[in-house]
Amino acid sequence: MPSLSRRIRIAVGGVVAIFLLALAGSAGWLVWSTRQSALAESEAQVTRFTTGAEAAVNRALLGLDVLLASTADLMALRQQMHESGDPGAVSQLLRTAARQNLMVRYVALLDGQRKVVASSDAAGARVGMELPSGFFEEVMGQPVPTLAISVPTVSFASSERVLYVARHVRSVGGERLVAVAQVPTSMLVSVLTQAVDISGLEITLERGQGQMLLGFSGRGDARHRARVHPLSEAGVAISDWGRAARITGVSSLVVARPILYPDFWISASLPEAAALSSWRSERTAILIVAVFFAVTVAAAGLFTIAYLTRMNRARMALASSKATLDQALGSMVTGFVLLGRDLEVLQWNRRFEDIFPWLRGVMTDGLPFRSLLEATVLHHLPEASAGQRREWVEQRLALQRHPEGTHEQMLPNGHFIQITERATPEGGLMISYHDVTDLRMASAEIENLAFYDLLTGLPNRRLLLDRLNQAAATAARSRELGALLFLDLDHFKTLNDTQGHEVGDLLLQQVAVRLKDCVRTTDTVARLGGDEFVVMLCDLARDPQEAATLARRIGEKILLALSKPYQLRAQTHHSNCSIGATVFGDSRQSAAELLKQADIAMYQVKARRGHGLCFFDPQMQVVITQRAQLEADLQVAIQQGQFVLHYQPQFTLPGIMVGVEALLRWQHPERGLVAPGHFIAVAEESELIVPIGMWVLRTACEQLAQWQHDARLRNVHVSVNVSARQFRHPDFVAGVVEVIQETGIRPHLLELELTESLVLDNVEDSVAKMHLLRTKGVRFSVDDFGTGYSSLAYLTRLPLHQLKIDQSFVRNLGVRPTDDVIVQTIIGMARNLELQVIAEGVETAEQKDFLAQHGCDLYQGYLFARPLPVAELVERFASSAAPSAPLPGPL
Numbered sequence: 001m002p003s004l005s006r007r008i009r010i011a012v013g014g015v016v017a018i019f020l021l022a023l024a025g026s027a028g029w030l031v032w033s034t035r036q037s038a039l040a041e042s043e044a045q046v047t048r049f050t051t052g053a054e055a056a057v058n059r060a061l062l063g064l065d066v067l068l069a070s071t072a073d074l075m076a077l078r079q080q081m082h083e084s085g086d087p088g089a090v091s092q093l094l095r096t097a098a099r100q101n102l103m104v105r106y107v108a109l110l111d112g113q114r115k116v117v118a119s120s121d122a123a124g125a126r127v128g129m130e131l132p133s134g135f136f137e138e139v140m141g142q143p144v145p146t147l148a149i150s151v152p153t154v155s156f157a158s159s160e161r162v163l164y165v166a167r168h169v170r171s172v173g174g175e176r177l178v179a180v181a182q183v184p185t186s187m188l189v190s191v192l193t194q195a196v197d198i199s200g201l202e203i204t205l206e207r208g209q210g211q212m213l214l215g216f217s218g219r220g221d222a223r224h225r226a227r228v229h230p231l232s233e234a235g236v237a238i239s240d241w242g243r244a245a246r247i248t249g250v251s252s253l254v255v256a257r258p259i260l261y262p263d264f265w266i267s268a269s270l271p272e273a274a275a276l277s278s279w280r281s282e283r284t285a286i287l288i289v290a291v292f293f294a295v296t297v298a299a300a301g302l303f304t305i306a307y308l309t310r311m312n313r314a315r316m317a318l319a320s321s322k323a324t325l326d327q328a329l330g331s332m333v334t335g336f337v338l339l340g341r342d343l344e345v346l347q348w349n350r351r352f353e354d355i356f357p358w359l360r361g362v363m364t365d366g367l368p369f370r371s372l373l374e375a376t377v378l379h380h381l382p383e384a385s386a387g388q389r390r391e392w393v394e395q396r397l398a399l400q401r402h403p404e405g406t407h408e409q410m411l412p413n414g415h416f417i418q419i420t421e422r423a424t425p426e427g428g429l430m431i432s433y434h435d436v437t438d439l440r441m442a443s444a445e446i447e448n449l450a451f452y453d454l455l456t457g458l459p460n461r462r463l464l465l466d467r468l469n470q471a472a473a474t475a476a477r478s479r480e481l482g483a484l485l486f487l488d489l490d491h492f493k494t495l496n497d498t499q500g501h502e503v504g505d506l507l508l509q510q511v512a513v514r515l516k517d518c519v520r521t522t523d524t525v526a527r528l529g530g531d532e533f534v535v536m537l538c539d540l541a542r543d544p545q546e547a548a549t550l551a552r553r554i555g556e557k558i559l560l561a562l563s564k565p566y567q568l569r570a571q572t573h574h575s576n577c578s579i580g581a582t583v584f585g586d587s588r589q590s591a592a593e594l595l596k597q598a599d600i601a602m603y604q605v606k607a608r609r610g611h612g613l614c615f616f617d618p619q620m621q622v623v624i625t626q627r628a629q630l631e632a633d634l635q636v637a638i639q640q641g642q643f644v645l646h647y648q649p650q651f652t653l654p655g656i657m658v659g660v661e662a663l664l665r666w667q668h669p670e671r672g673l674v675a676p677g678h679f680i681a682v683a684e685e686s687e688l689i690v691p692i693g694m695w696v697l698r699t700a701c702e703q704l705a706q707w708q709h710d711a712r713l714r715n716v717h718v719s720v721n722v723s724a725r726q727f728r729h730p731d732f733v734a735g736v737v738e739v740i741q742e743t744g745i746r747p748h749l750l751e752l753e754l755t756e757s758l759v760l761d762n763v764e765d766s767v768a769k770m771h772l773l774r775t776k777g778v779r780f781s782v783d784d785f786g787t788g789y790s791s792l793a794y795l796t797r798l799p800l801h802q803l804k805i806d807q808s809f810v811r812n813l814g815v816r817p818t819d820d821v822i823v824q825t826i827i828g829m830a831r832n833l834e835l836q837v838i839a840e841g842v843e844t845a846e847q848k849d850f851l852a853q854h855g856c857d858l859y860q861g862y863l864f865a866r867p868l869p870v871a872e873l874v875e876r877f878a879s880s881a882a883p884s885a886p887l888p889g890p891l
Contacts, residue, residue, distance in 0.1 A: 008308055016301040020294055027290035034282050039241070042275035043253055045198060047239060050255045050268045053192055057205065058260040060103060060191045064165050065147040066775070067101050068179040071109060072169040075118075094120035098181075099834055100799075103191075105155075105162070105182040109169075112140065112176060123157040127180050130156055131164055139166045139178050147261055152185050152213060161185040163213065189216055192266070200274030202247045206231070208263040217247050231256045231265050245269035335417075335433030341426060343369045343400065355417060355433050370397065379412055400429060408436070416440045453527045455505055456512035464526035464534055468591035471538050475585025479542050483551035485535040485558070486580040486598035487515075490610040492531035495573070504531075506568050507575065514561045519554065534595070540583075545627070547583050548615060555579050555613040563611070576611035578602050583615075630679060631686050633668070638691055642667050645699050646867035649877050650719075650838060650860045653852050657881040659717040659751070661860065662700040663867045664692070684725055693726035694735055701743040701750065703870060708745065712878045717749040719781060724758045728765075733772050740776060747777030751802070755783050759798060767797055774799040781838070785826060796833065803830045805851075807841020810861070813850045820850070827854050 074093040090109070098107045098120040106121035114128040114136055128136075135150045142148070150164040166180040192203055193216055205214040210230040228246055231238060231254075243254040246269050253275065256267035335352035339345060345367040353360045362375050373396050377389045384392070399407065399421070406420045418434045448454075451463035459467070468484070475482050489511065496504040508531065515525045515533060524536040537554060540547040558579065566573045580602025584594050597616040605612045637643060644667050647660040666674040683689040700718045707713040726732060740747050752773070759766045759782065770780055781802035782795075805826055812819040823839075830837045839851050842861030851859065865877065 008304070012301045012304045015304075016297055019297045023290055023294055023297065027286055030286050031283050034286070035276065035279050038276055038279040038282075039253075039272075042270055043239065043241075043255070046201065046253060046255045046268050046270050049194070049196055049198065049201070050257055050266060052194055053203065053266050053268070054257045054259055056191050056194055057188075057266060060188065061147060061149075061165070061259070061261060063101055064103065064181055064183065065167065067097060067104065067107065068147070068165065068167050068181060069145075069169065070097060071107065071179045072171065072177075075109075076172050090118040091120060094118055101181075103183050103187040105158070105184060107179065107181045110136070110178040110180060117177060123155075124180075124182075126156055127164075127182065130162075130182075131180070135164060135166070136178065139168055140176070142168060145169065149213065149261075149264070151211065155182065158184075163188065185214060188214055192216065198270065199277070200271050202245050202252075202269040204228075204246045204265075204267045204269075206246070206265050206267065208258075208265060212246070213264075215247050231267060241272065243269075245271060337431045337433075338424070339369055339429040339431065341428050343429065345369065345372065346428070352433060355411075355415075355435065369400070373397070382412075408440075456509055456527050458512050458516075458533075459524060459526040461526070461528050464524065464528070464536065465591040465595075467524050468536055468594060471536060472584050472589060472591065472594065475538070476588050478539075479585070480539045481542065481544060481547040481583055481585035482536065482538040482540055483547060483554075483581055483583050484594050484598045485537070485551065485555055485613075486595065486602045487533040487535065487558070487562075487577050488602055488606070489531035489562075490576045490578060490606075492575070495575075499568070503568050503573075507566055507573065510566050510568075511562060511575075514564075515558065518558045518561050534598070544583055544586055547585075548581075549627070551581050551583065552613060552615075555581055559611065559613065578605035578610045579613040580605060581613060581615050627682060630682050631688070634679060634683055634686070634688050634692075637666060637668070638688065638695070642669070643692065643695060644869070645696065645703070646869055647703075647718075647873050648860060648867040649865050649873065650858050651864050651880075652858060653848075653856075655880060657716065657877050658858065659719060660873065661719040661753075661867075662696060662703075662721075664696055665867075680723075684723060687725065689723045689725050690729055693723055694739075696720060697722075697736065698739050698743070701739050701745050704745040704749055705743045710874075710878070713874070713881050715749070716881050717751055717779070719751040719753050721753045721783060722758075724755070724761065727754065727758055727769070728762075733769050736773055736778065737776060740778070748779060750777075751779040751781050753781045753783040753804065756785060763797070767799075770799050800833075800835055802836040802838060805837065805839040805856075807861070810839050810841045810847055810851070811843070813847045823851070824854050827851075827856055831855060 071094065074097060075090055094107045094109070098104050106119060106124040106127075108119040108124035108127045109117040110128060111117050114131075116125050116128060119125060119127070130153065132150045132153050135148070139148045145167045148166050150166075152161050152163055154160070155162045161184070163183050163185055164180055165183060166178055168176050168178050171177055188205070192205055192214060196203070200217075202217040203215070204212055206212045206228065208230060210228045212228055229244070237255075237257040239253070239255045241253045242251055244250070245252040246254065246267050248269075248271070250271050250273075252269040252271045254267060254269045256265050258265055332349055332351055335355045336347075336349045337345065337352055338347040345363065345365065348363060353363065356376065358379050359372065359375060362372065370393065373393045374389075377384075377392050381389055381392060406418060409417050409419055411417060415435055415437045418436045420432045420434070422430045424430055451460060452458065453460045471482055474480075489507075492504065492507070495507065508527070511533065512525065512527065515535060519525060519535060519537065522538060524534075526534045526536070528534055535554075535558070537551055540550045559577065562575065562577050566575060580598045580600065582594055582597040582601060601614045601616040604614045608614075644665050646663045646665050648663060649657045650659040650661065651657055664676045664680075666676075666679060668674050680689070683692055697720050700720050704718050707716060722732075729735075736752075740750070754766075774780070779801045780799060781804055782798075782800060783804045783806075785803045785805060803826060805823060809819045809823050809826075813823060814820070827837050836857050837855070838858035838860060839847075839856050840860045842848050842851065842859045842863045844863060847861075848859060848863060865873075868876070
């Protein structure tokens with residue numbers, strides 16, 4: 001015993017020494033690793049910021065570029081409307097265009113002698129004096145018009161630091177002009193910094209030759225360094241540690257990327273000291289923890305001797321237990337195998353060899369379990385290939401790696417063996433094998449007799465009722481409705497009487513096969529007896545009408561399948577069936593009640609001479625039939641051109657008609673003129689709204705094209721409502737552009753009305769599509785504004801021209817104070833966003849006076865005019881349209 005204690009002390013001392021050395025090495029490695037991680041994390045953070053800043057600056061400069069490039073189009077548009085170019089009118093257009101970009105103070109046009117031709121602001125008159133030296137010549141000397149950016153300078157008008165962006169454009173007469181926009185450096189700095197929160201970060205916007213345009217650090221703008229060392233001669237993005245910071249010059253990580261416009265760079269510099277500020281506290285914590293663990297390891301060594309002594313005593317107790325276990329295993333009626341840590345055979349009993357007699361000459365101590373399985377697979381799969389046998393062995397070993405309790409295996413002799421696997425404390429496995437053949441055969445026979453039809457193998461009435469009760473309860477909780485179809489074969493009794501029951505049984509078996517092919521695996525097909533079958537459909541839909549529609553489609557599929565010829569022995573037989581249906585799940589009903597309802601509906605089909613489908617609820621049957629008929633009628637209406645457009649005029653307060661809204665009507669050959677409220681919902685659900693919407697757009701544009709030749713109506717704009725499904729269609733933008741080009745209209749007279757929910761459903765997609773059409777001149781209005789949940793942040797991103805106050809608010813003006821406040825708020829918000837406001841549903845003079853008092857621009861409603869056919873509209877209101885009225889736009 002003393003020698004054992006000494007060896008333990010020596011061993012423990014050696015282990016403690018190794019642990020302490022390992023701990024010291026680990027602590028040193030961890031300190032170094034965390035330092036590298038801090039540097040890498042800082043680099044990733046700065047790189048992400050630089051990428052975002054690049055994208056933000058690109059968007060900002062691209063917006064300025066588009067604004068300057070569009071000045072030529074504005075001049076062309078003004079000259080198209082007026083015979084002579086009016087500088088004041090051009091300035092008005094520039095002012096309207098400049099307000100679309102919040103970064104711009106003003107926009108001005110200069111001729112070749114630096115003389116201001118037009119300006120969006122009075123301050124633009126001095127732009128020729130304020131431009132930095134050589135900047136005007138640089139812009140005029142460009143062979144290809146592109147965006148030029150000046151160095152920062154101080155504006156005489158506002159005394160703030162500004163940049164000038166410019167490009168040369170061509171007037172209608174071919175004269176080269178320079179479009180200049182003044183941009184405060186504070187606006188570009190906010191775009192460049194993106195509210196960054198990286199301590200110590202320095203940010204610059206500079207030219208490729210080292211000329212710094214903008215610089216920002218934690219101490220504010222860096223104006224004292226006008227020129228720095230160039231970033232890269234090759235024009236390739238860089239990301240390096242150890243470079244001098246662009247502003248302070250200290251050793252830093254410098255990440256620089258060229259932006260969209262040539263010879264301009266964005267750089268971000270992070271001093272190494274700032275990057276490692278948090279690492280220093282981590283280093284201290286690591287050292288403290290290392291010391292603590294060193295003390296802990298030393299203390300643990302003192303307790304190891306006692307622990308090893310207890311382990312020795314435990315081994316002796318285990319040996320005693322093993323001897324007792326050996327005696328017990330010999331008397332077991334269950335097969336038993338004990339595997340060691342490496343899955344080698346340690347022990348087995350005689351019953352195991354009785355169950356697997358082919359292993360009697362194979363079992364030995366230490367035999368790998370894989371070898372045991374390889375010997376077994378020869379008897380399980382005698383005709384299998386070598387690959388199939390290897391796959392069987394691997395699947396069996398996979399079950400051992402993740403033992404889940406009990407599973408069964410069928411032997412070649414037809415016996416079922418229940419296998420139970422339990423892990424041992426030493427990491428091995430204890431497996432027991434119990435023969436449950438008699439039990440399984442008895443259970444299978446009992447279940448088959450109790451729950452399944454002997455002839456067809458389908459669930460019987462008992463199993464159906466059980467599943468139906470469960471399905472009804474589940475549907476009531478989940479609100480996912482199901483349906484029950486009750487089927488009865490037509491004239492089956494005649495077949496039985498003439499051909500015999502054996503032929504009738506063949507027909508029932510084939511019907512069962514066809515029914516199972518018509519439904520999903522999750523649905524249930526059951527035979528109640530005789531020629532009666534039931535199909536239970538689960539999880540169809542939450543809406544009762546939609547669930548009934550799906551059930552009808554499946555029922556029609558079954559009717560078609562069961563009407564096909566049957567081959568019954570030597571003869572061909574034709575048969576039909578009657579189907580009664582009922583929807584369940586919207587209320588708690590018993591299975592017996594549901595079967596009764598479906599049975600009643602089935603007999604209604606029988607009363608109509610069979611071969612059909614009927615729902616228990618007559619009203620639902622009517623609705624479904626009407627809905628299907630309406631969808632079919634809409635398809636005919638599209639093919640035969642039964643749609644027409646009516647137009648409701650839109651007026652200013654003095655009564656000048658400035659626009660119309662195109663409203664769809666269906667000229668049904670039997671029902672007369674049908675309002676869209678009766679068919680738009682069905683068109684949306686069936687996707688017919690896409691061709692209908694394109695027809696409305698094309699017809700409205702063709703009408704616009706005709707009015708362009710009428711001096712009275714040439715400036716009237718047309719509003720067209722766009723549905724959500726139509727707007728989300730991949731070809732929507734291309735389709736609109738194609739219609740505009742084919743009809744030859746002036747795009748600014750076309751206004752597309754979108755709902756709040758449509759725009760905000762996918763903001764990024766909406767903004768992208770709206771901007772594409774905005775570049776073509778198309779205008780946008782938010783319809784029914786105030787009924788949704790708009791975010792003002794999103795609203796400011798959209799290229800809108802108009803907000804339309806919903807008629808539900810206008811109707812209650814003077815009646816409901818909250819609606820008064822909402823309308824005032826909408827008008828005030830539109831004023832601040834420089835958007836036009838139109839109120840729809842104006843029916844009384846009091847409503848009009850209230851809206852006018854609070855600044856509403858345009859009016860639409862029965863007080864002024866109802867929607868009219870185009871001929872009547874022209875006859876009554878053409879004289880009230882001002883042919884020289886200015887283009888409707890933001891106020």
